[in-house]
Amino acid sequence: xxxxxxxxxxxxxxxxxxxxxxxxxxxxxxxxxxxxxxxxxxxxxxxxxxxxxxxxxxxxxxxxxxxxxxxxxxxxxxxxxxxxxxxxxxxxxxxxxxxxxxxxxxxxxxxxxxxxxxxxxxxxxxxxxxxxxxxxxxxxxxxxxxxxxxxxxxxxxxxxxxxxxxxxxxxxxxxxxxxxxxxxxxxxxxxxxxxxxxxxxxxxxxxxxxxxxxxxxxxxxxxxxxxxxxxxxxxxxxxxxxxxxxxxxxxxxxxxxxxxxxxxxxxxxxxxxxxxxxxxxxxxxxxxxxxxxxxxxxxxxxxxxxxxxxxxxxxxxxxxxxxxxxxxxxxxxxxxxxxxxxxxxxxxxxxxxxxxxxxxxxxxxxxxxxxxxxxxxxxxxxxxxxxxxxxxx
Ligand code: SF4
Numbered sequence: 063x064x065x066x067x068x069x070x071x072x073x074x075x076x077x078x079x080x081x082x083x084x085x086x087x088x089x090x091x092x093x094x095x096x097x098x099x100x101x102x103x104x105x106x107x108x109x110x111x112x113x114x115x116x117x118x119x120x121x122x123x124x125x126x127x128x129x130x131x132x133x134x135x136x137x138x139x140x141x142x143x144x145x146x147x148x149x150x151x152x153x154x155x156x157x158x159x160x161x162x163x164x165x166x167x168x169x170x171x172x173x174x175x176x177x178x179x180x181x182x183x184x185x186x187x188x189x190x191x192x193x194x195x196x197x198x199x200x201x202x203x204x205x206x207x208x209x210x211x212x213x214x215x216x217x218x219x220x221x222x223x224x225x226x227x228x229x230x231x232x233x234x235x236x237x238x239x240x241x242x243x244x245x246x247x248x249x250x251x252x253x254x255x256x257x258x259x260x261x262x263x264x265x266x267x268x269x270x271x272x273x274x275x276x277x278x279x280x281x282x283x284x285x286x287x288x289x290x291x292x293x294x295x296x297x298x299x300x301x302x303x304x305x306x307x308x309x310x311x312x313x314x315x316x317x318x319x320x321x322x323x324x325x326x327x328x329x330x331x332x333x334x335x336x337x338x339x340x341x342x343x344x345x346x347x348x349x350x351x352x353x354x355x356x357x358x359x360x361x362x363x364x365x366x367x368x369x370x371x372x373x374x375x376x377x378x379x380x381x382x383x384x385x386x387x388x389x390x391x392x393x394x395x396x397x398x399x400x401x402x403x404x405x406x407x408x409x410x411x412x413x414x415x416x417x418x419x420x421x422x423x424x425x426x427x428x429x430x431x432x433x434x435x436x437x438x439x440x441x442x443x444x445x446x447x448x449x450x451x452x453x454x455x
Contacts, residue, residue, distance in 0.1 A: 064325055064365040064434035066128040071097055073127040081123065084116060090359070094124060099315065100360050105308040108356050114348060121355035121386030128365065129388045133425035135416050135440075136432060138186035138219075138392030141176055143168050143205070147192025148228070151269035152339050153258075153300055153332055157192050167194055170205050174212060180395045181213045186432045188392070189220040190255050199233040199240055203247040210248030217432040218249050222256035223281040224273045237284050245290055251432060252285055254293030254328060259302045260310045268300050268339065279317045286323025291433050294324045294364070298353055299331040299345040307353070311360040318363045325434055326366035326389060329353050330373040347378055351385045358386030366434065376419060383423040389430075390416065417442050 067073065075095050083091045090104050100108075111117050144167040147157035158165040168176065177187055187209065206218055221229070221244070230240035241249075258265060260275035273281065282292045294314050298307055318324050331345035331353075345353075358367045368389040369382035379390050393416055417427035417440045427440040 065132070065134065065428075065430065065437055066365050067130070070128040074124070077123045077127050078120070081119065083120070084113060086111060087116060087120065091120065094120075094359065094362070097362070099362055102305065102308050102312065105311070105356060105360060106304060108359065109304045109308075109352065114352065117352065117355050118385040121358040122384055124358055125367070125386050125388050131424070131426045132388065132428045133383050133420045133423065134366070134389040134428050134430045134434070134437075135413070135420065136186055136392040136430050137184050137413055138188055138432075139177065139180040139184045139395040140188045141168070141173060141396065143173060143189055143191040144194045144197070145192050146194050148195050149193055149224075149269070149271045151258075151272060153268055153297065153342075155335070155338060160195070167197075170201075170208055173205060174208055177209065177213065177216070181216060184393075184395060185215055186217045186219055186392060187213075188253055188394075189218070190222050190225065190253060193225060193228040195232075197229070197232070199229050199235065199243050202229060202249075203243055206244060206248035217251070219251045219253050219432050220249060221252060222254075223252070223278045224256050226252070226281050227273045227277060237281055238288070241281075241285055241290065242288055245288060249290070251290055251325075252282065252292035254282070254295045254324075254326070257295045257310070257314075258297045259300070259306050260296075260313045261302065261306045264300070264302050264306055275313065279313060282323070283317060283321040286321035291323045291325045293326040293328055293368075295328040295330065296353075296357075297332055298329060299334075299349075300339055300342045308360070311357065315361055315363055318361075322363075324364050326368050327357055327361050327364050328368040328370050328391075329357050330370045333373070347381075350374055350378055351382055354382045355386040371419075380419050380423040383420065383425050390420065392416075413440065414442055 078091055078095050090100060093100060108117060145156055145158045146160050146165050146167055150157060209218055226237060226240060230237050233240060257278055258269055260278060262274055265272060265275060285292050296310050331350050332342050334342045334344055354367060354369060366389050367387045368391055369379040369387035371379040371390045372394055393413055420427040429438045429440045
């Protein structure tokens with residue numbers, strides 16, 4: 063149950079029944095209470111619902127039925143192994159051509175030395191990067207084998223679905239064989255990036271050449287079948303409609319019914335600038351929170367909904383914990399993709415600062431491992447304050 067209360071569905075009638083709901087939401091509340099998954103039409107209604115506080119309250123109560131006031135985080139480092147990419151997705155501020163002045167590709171040794179700087183304080187490394195034209199499965203197996211042998215306490219969460227597809231193609235092996243080899247070398251889970259919007263017409267415009275929406279789901283399904291958990295994501299606020307977003311949620315939910323290995327859903331907004339996708343709109347704070355709340359209500363078979371602090375910033379992440387999210391990702395000791403894309407979130411966060419953010423939101427901080435199988439309540443040590451007051455003369 064990945065930290066969920068074992069009888070969370072049985073708690074819904076009690077917690078939702080204490081509240082008085084508007085006529086507009088009552089049918090949806092009844093369906094949620096009865097364990098009936100929401101439909102596209104109900105999703106549209108939630109997007110159009112004017113009483114935003116009521117929507118947030120509903121998502122918060124559903125979250126609390128699973129996790130009470132707990133909110134989760136972990137201690138991790140992000141290392142992006144290369145920014146060289148054979149594709150050029152329109153929204154991507156990170157990728158570089160091979161000959162660009164600031165193109166880079168970390169050797170296995172350089173990656174290990176980078177990770178070593180953080181290895182005494184993290185238990186997860188999160189690594190995604192570009193589609194390097196030469197790095198096949200042998201390269202990644204060597205990398206993951208080195209990480210596992212030098213830092214056995216660190217979980218490797220790495221590679222988006224399109225990276226897996228690229229590595230398999232370059233190595234002329236199937237997706238299943240590729241994932242099995244990577245797993246045997248130490249890959250523990252997939253972070254879920256690259257889902258964007260699971261609609262092929264939208265993908266053709268914003269990320270031409272990437273895996274199709276069905277391939278994204280199939281790659282994750284293959285990982286689930288070999289016992290590798292994954293997360294799943296959604297990049298919203300580019301050129302998609304509300305219906306595209308809901309279709310995305312429904313497809314993720316259906317895949318989960320089939321293979322059951324999604325542990326967390328991470329919806330995050332596109333951060334526009336002048337050069338990329340000028341037609342995209344900056345999602346407002348309320349829109350971001352609405353998307354998180356609707357994700358909680360729609361994805362009744364995925365336990366965790368993440369407020370991706372590195373993308374939406376501290377303040378919204380704090381609010382999101384009152385709107386259906388239960389996780390704020392990790393301390394993220396290093397990050398470049400979101401910051402090149404315009405994120406203003408603090409780069410480094412120690413565990414105390416992250417726990418404080420959670421407490422300020424009204425929740426209880428709980429440290430977790432990557433796969434949501436180990437949990438530890440995190441109490442902030444009393445602050446030793448040293449004061450010296452100078453009397454005004
Ligand atoms: S999003 Fe990924 S696949 Fe697309 S251009 Fe950027 S690095 Fe390459």
